[in-house]
Amino acid sequence: MSSFDLHSPGDLDAALRFLEKGDRSVTVIASGTDLIPRIRKRQVSPSILLDISSFTEDLRYIRQSDAVVRLGALTTVTDLLESPLFEGTLSMVREAATLFGAPQVRNVATVGGNVCSASSSEDLIPVFLALDSSLKLISAGGERTVPLRDFVVGKRETVMKPSEILSEVSFRIPEGNSWTAYEKLGRRNILIIAIVNEALCLTLDDDLETIRSARVALNRVSGKVPALAARTNEFLRGRRVSDETIAGAQEVLASELSLTSDFRGSGPYRTELAQVYLKRILERCSRRIGRRP
Numbered sequence: 500m501s502s503f504d505l506h507s508p509g510d511l512d513a514a515l516r517f518l519e520k521g522d523r524s525v526t527v528i529a530s531g532t533d534l535i536p537r538i539r540k541r542q543v544s545p546s547i548l549l550d551i552s553s554f555t556e557d558l559r560y561i562r563q564s565d566a567v568v569r570l571g572a573l574t575t576v577t578d579l580l581e582s583p584l585f586e587g588t589l590s591m592v593r594e595a596a597t598l599f600g601a602p603q604v605r606n607v608a609t610v611g612g613n614v615c616s617a618s619s620s621e622d623l624i625p626v627f628l629a630l631d632s633s634l635k636l637i638s639a640g641g642e643r644t645v646p647l648r649d650f651v652v653g654k655r656e657t658v659m660k661p662s663e664i665l666s667e668v669s670f671r672i673p674e675g676n677s678w679t680a681y682e683k684l685g686r687r688n689i690l691i692i693a694i695v696n697e698a699l700c701l702t703l704d705d706d707l708e709t710i711r712s713a714r715v716a717l718n719r720v721s722g723k724v725p726a727l728a729a730r731t732n733e734f735l736r737g738r739r740v741s742d743e744t745i746a747g748a749q750e751v752l753a754s755e756l757s758l759t760s761d762f763r764g765s766g767p768y769r770t771e772l773a774q775v776y777l778k779r780i781l782e783r784c785s786r787r788i789g790r791r792p
């Protein structure tokens with residue numbers, strides 16, 4: 500493991516001032532569950548780590564005001580699991596948190612660290628994409644809000660500047676006849692690194708059959724970047740939930756995915772799995788909205 504200096508400022512303002520110069524040799528560390536293994540494997544070799552893990556007063560919270568949910572960047576996956584907010588319409592957040600790592604990891608792994616890892620197997624990115632989330636990025640100079648769909652621009656590449664910290668993920672609770680669902684497959688039952696993971700936020704019209712909006716998101720739509728399955732979502736809009744619609748959507752999904760092969764699974768296998776999951780999450784959401792068994 501390469502050596503580095505660890506800088507632990509007294510408060511968030513001091514941390515932002517430390518980042519102000521935009522020095523690329525400084526890397527933010529939250530709980531380190533992603534970063535430390537990467538340093539050990541020499542995939543990255545930062546010379547200075549800026550530890551933000553103690554700023555829980557500023558950055559660890561789950562708040563709801565009106566229909567907007569705000570998650571501080573230091574919110575842990577266990578915090579998500581324990582929040583009653585994710586029991587109903589937003590149950591996909593809990594489903595993803597349940598399938599996340601193992602208890603030791605969930606207790607420390609942060610929402611902000613997951614989003615900023617911007618890798619092709621993170622659990623929370625598709626979930627937050629399906630919820631049309633926004634990210635608050637703060638710096639000594641102020642703050643800006645970026646839609647998550649514009650945040651990740653490549654594998655482990657984001658639009659965040661070296662002077663910025665992610666402080667909050669926010670999204671609106673989907674209105675009316677909506678439900679959410681998440682599916683993930685890995686090669687084992689815990690500590691699962693996703694071969695495919697897929698999230699859906701579905702809203703039906705008042706007839707409880709016609710799709711008003713569908714937001715399907717996967718970790719790899721094209722290459723290794725998490726994204727919304729835009730063509731599939733467009734196909735689903737305005738159609739009635741039926742076997743025919745689902746079969747059509749599965750075809751569109753396969754045509755817009757370019758899933759690559761690796762030691763965890765081949766591209767064609769991942770594509771087939773994504774199609775199966777699409778059916779499952781569409782049926783699960785529409786059943787829950789219609790309160791059907």
Ligand SMILES: Cc1cc2nc3c(=O)[nH]c(=O)nc-3n(C[C@H](O)[C@H](O)[C@H](O)COP(=O)(O)OP(=O)(O)OC[C@H]3O[C@@H](n4cnc5c(N)ncnc54)[C@H](O)[C@@H]3O)c2cc1C
Nearest residue numbers: 529530531532533534599600609611612613615621622665
């Ligand atoms: C055994 C094990 C199992 C795992 N299982 C899963 C799993 O099932 N699903 C999954 O999605 N992930 C999993 N992970 C990966 C990791 O736990 C998650 O990505 C976690 O959410 C990262 O959070 P962290 O606080 O540890 O981030 P860190 O490791 O501290 O940081 C990760 C990256 O984000 C940056 N960063 C962190 N916070 C901020 C911030 N607020 N602002 C700006 N940049 C920031 C860091 O610079 C770094 O590049 C696993 C890891 C391990 C070791």
